[in-house]
Amino acid sequence: MRQIVLDTETTGLSAETGDRIIEIGCVELLARKLTGNNKHFYLNPERDSHEDALKVHGISNEFLRDKPKFAAVVDELMEYCAGAEIIIHNASFDIGFLNKELELLGRPPFTGHVSKVTDSLAMAKELFPGKRxxxxxxxxxxxxxxxxxxxxxxxxxxxxxxxxxxxMTRGQDALLMDVADSGAVGAIVTRVDLRQFTLPVLLANDQEAAEHEDMLKQLDKASGGKTVWRQVPVSTVA
Incomplete structure (x- = not known):
């Protein structure tokens, strides 16, 4: 799966009241590895940034005066993102701005060009409930x-x-391991499937069990009693 990590900077917080995109950054991942095939655009928003926005991104109105408008880069951007999974932190914000820019050009929404949009902020909230x-x-x-x-x-x-x-997602490949001779130039990487091995089962001792229960209590408090682990049946190992 080809993935694009995308971020924007804008003149303010509301696309619906006229704020525009001033910068787009895209980073490509293939097989969860950085390829270096990235995209970066500065854009003339045809309006000034709000003072609070300037404090966040530091991109002056004067710097953007001679930059291309969104219409000049839209084809390149859409071709680059076509069919990919798009990963965005707080996706609704960036997608809202991209959709508004496309709407102003009479084009369909951004999500119609890509396979799906993944919100990394939503992922983080599930992984780290109650934390920043x-x-x-x-x-x-x-x-x-x-x-x-x-x-x-x-x-x-x-x-x-x-x-x-x-x-955040490195556990997805937990059953596969890359093995290579790190000292060799141009070493061949072999993919070893760990499922072929019988691994010993190590049971938690009393201290570890107590620490685990304490962590579950913290998760219960942070999630309002919705800790998923509590809903998983515990199997007994003879």
């Missing part, structure tokens, strides 16, 4: 280096989000 799940908070929690992020920028934020997404 901003991009900066996730970078800190997942040890993604965001030291260069003093202001928001669409391409930088998309690159950071790609690393965050890979970290």
């Amino acid at each position: 799940n901003s991009l900066d908070a996730l970078c800190d929690r997942l040890e993604v280096d965001n030291s260069g992020r003093t202001l928001h920028g669409a391409l930088l934020d998309a690159e950071l989000l790609a690393d965050v997404y890979i970290n």
